[in-house]
Amino acid sequence: MLATILVLSAVSVSLTGLVVLADKFINNYGEVEIDVNDGKKKFKVKGGSSLLSSLAEGKIFVPSACGGKGSCGLCKVKVLSDVGPILPTEAPYLSKDEVAQNVRLSCQVKVKKALKVWLPEHLFAISEYRSIVEKIVDLTYDIKEITLKLIDPPTIEFKAGQYIQLIIPPYGDVKEPIMRAYSMSSQPSVKDRIELIIRKVPGGLATTYIHEHLKVGEELKFIGPFGEFYLRESNSKIIAIAGGSGMAPIKSIILDMYEKKIERETYFFFGARSKRDLFYVDFFKNLEKLYPSFHFIPALSEPKPEDNWEGEVGLITQVVERYLDRFSPDQVEAYLCGSPGMINASIEVLKKFGLKEEKIFYDKFA
Numbered sequence: 106m107l108a109t110i111l112v113l114s115a116v117s118v119s120l121t122g123l124v125v126l127a128d129k130f131i132n133n134y135g136e137v138e139i140d141v142n143d144g145k146k147k148f149k150v151k152g153g154s155s156l157l158s159s160l161a162e163g164k165i166f167v168p169s170a171c172g173g174k175g176s177c178g179l180c181k182v183k184v185l186s187d188v189g190p191i192l193p194t195e196a197p198y199l200s201k202d203e204v205a206q207n208v209r210l211s212c213q214v215k216v217k218k219a220l221k222v223w224l225p226e227h228l229f230a231i232s233e234y235r236s237i238v239e240k241i242v243d244l245t246y247d248i249k250e251i252t253l254k255l256i257d258p259p260t261i262e263f264k265a266g267q268y269i270q271l272i273i274p275p276y277g278d279v280k281e282p283i284m285r286a287y288s289m290s291s292q293p294s295v296k297d298r299i300e301l302i303i304r305k306v307p308g309g310l311a312t313t314y315i316h317e318h319l320k321v322g323e324e325l326k327f328i329g330p331f332g333e334f335y336l337r338e339s340n341s342k343i344i345a346i347a348g349g350s351g352m353a354p355i356k357s358i359i360l361d362m363y364e365k366k367i368e369r370e371t372y373f374f375f376g377a378r379s380k381r382d383l384f385y386v387d388f389f390k391n392l393e394k395l396y397p398s399f400h401f402i403p404a405l406s407e408p409k410p411e412d413n414w415e416g417e418v419g420l421i422t423q424v425v426e427r428y429l430d431r432f433s434p435d436q437v438e439a440y441l442c443g444s445p446g447m448i449n450a451s452i453e454v455l456k457k458f459g460l461k462e463e464k465i466f467y468d469k470f471a
Contacts, residue, residue, distance in 0.1 A: 139163060140221045146229075150216060157211040161328075166231040168331040169241060169270065170286035170468075172311075177286075180211040183223040186213050192212065225457040231328060233396030234258060234269075238323045239298060244384040248350055249306045249316060250290070252298055253325060260296040261329075263289060265336060265361035265439070266354040268468065269299065269329030273311045273312040276318055278389040283298040285311040286331070288442065288468070290353035292360040303401065305351040334442070342462070346451045351443035352355040352385065354468070358440065363396050372400045372428060376421030376447065379405055380412035398466065402428070422450045428457075 114184035134152025139159060141147070148163040157173050157180050160166070178198030184207055195210045204326060221257040236253035244250050246433045255261060291300035305316040319325075320392040336343075336358050347355045355373060362369070378382045379403065382405075389401035404417035439455050441448050448467050455465055 118312050121284065134217045134314065138219045139216065140219070141165060142223055142226075143221075149245055152218070155212050156184070156214040156222070158222070158295040159216045159222075160211065160222075164233070166233065166270075167211050167224070167228060168286075169212055169284065170268075171212075172270070172284035175210060175213050178210065181208050182211045183207050183208045184214060185221040186219070187221060188217075188220065217362070229239045232258060232261075232333065233328050234326055235262065235325060235459045236299075236327065238321050238325060240318060241319065241321055242397060244302065246381055247316075249303055249305075251301045251303060251315065251319070253301070254298045256324070263293055263316055263330035264295070264332075265289075265293050266334040267330040267332040268334075268354070269301075269327045270331065271301070271311070271324040272328070273314050274325075276314055279310055279314075283310055286330070287350075288332075288334075288354035288357070289330070290356045291406055292357055292364060294361070294364055300353075302350045302353040302356075332468055334375070334440070334466055335369075337438060337439075338468070339437055339438065340369065342432060343369055344425065344432070344437055344439045344455070345371065345373040346376075346425060346439065346441050346443070346447070347373070348421060348443035348447050349382070350378040351441075351447070353442060354442050359392070359399065363392065363399070370397045370398050370400075372402060372431075374421050374425050374428075375401070375403045376424070376443070377403065377405055378407050380407050380414060409453070421447065422454045425451065426454055429454075429458050432458075434461075437464065441465065456470075 137152040138147060140151050146163065146165065150162050151161045157167055157169055166392065167180045167182060169177065169180040169185060173404060174334050175194045181203065188209065191204060192213050195213050198210060218454065235256040237256055238251065239254040242250035257304040266288070268285045268286050269287050273283045287297045287301045287303055290302045303312060303315050306312045320380055326367055338447055345355045359371065359373065362371070375391065383403055386403055393399055393401055402424065404419060405412065405414050406420050408414040408418060439460060439462055441451050452465055456462060
């Protein structure tokens with residue numbers, strides 16, 4: 106029985122490979138035209154690639170935190186031409202309304218013939234940047250801070266909390282460039298360089314390159330800025346919750362608030378496992394002295410005896426719960442960045458507290 110299953114699996118994989126190869130080498134789609142927003146931009150590309158990469162050839166950059174793997178659901182565009190039925194890889198990310206409006210995941214749509222698409226106007230302002238690695242700093246054993254100095258264009262405009270898509274060059278067994286999304290940790294007032302906080306993901310193609318191969322002086326390209334994760338204009342108090350490299354957009358937002366003298370009561374809860382996972386503690390403790398409306402609450406979920414930790418202990422959501430009696434749910438906004446598990450747990454705690462979901466902000470790629 107097991108042998109039969111293995112044989113069938115091998116045959117299935119082989120057939121899939123043959124189909125892919127046949128499509129790549131036998132089917133020649135020639136040159137096809139893409140018409141964007143009723144003629145606002147038209148360009149021709151070689152057929153056979155994804156709509157996502159084909160749009161990028163025309164210097165139109167659609168957000169894709171997963172780099173086109175079909176796992177983030179961000180690269181949505183309206184496709185006004187017939188490109189076939191919704192694929193199983195797209196369905197989980199599309200609502201009924203989106204399906205009715207011909208919205209598709211551009212990474213899953215293959216350009217085989219002339220297409221008409223519609224994109225939000227703000228995507229026309231997204232640019233590709235050349236930069237040079239100016240500095241690499243070890244924040245912890247598995248988190249690095251990367252400073253990129255811009256070359257062309259020489260400056261960038263972004264909102265605190267937004268992210269870019271870093272283009273990782275081929276290396277080792279990785280034969281094609283890959284893209285991954287990283288939030289900027291620097292404030293928007295610094296326009297000629299950006300900072301990123303990047304944690305090494307075991308087996309991660311992009312983070313392995315960054316942690317093991319990236320060198321100061323190396324040139325990197327990135328695309329951006331993207332994202333709807335930024336400070337909303339209001340007088341509400343702020344609960345910010347982050348863990349690990351989720352520190353990045355929160356740091357950018359808080360520094361931007363400090364520079365602009367925005368006096369909104371802000372509590373920043375930062376969770377880590379043990380003391381070796383903490384970073385920027387002194388930085389934010391010093392900021393507290395300069396910025397009376399800002400409060401930094403680091404917490405350890407599993408402090409070690411040698412940590413001699415005297416701060417908050419527990420999961421970051423448990424720590425947040427202990428502080429909620431300081432707030433009224435109708436006077437609060439929440440900003441979250443971290444692992445999917447942390448974000449989901451934080452949302453549940455905040456909703457139980459009475460905070461409306463439209464007052465909870467986070468990037469869906471996190």
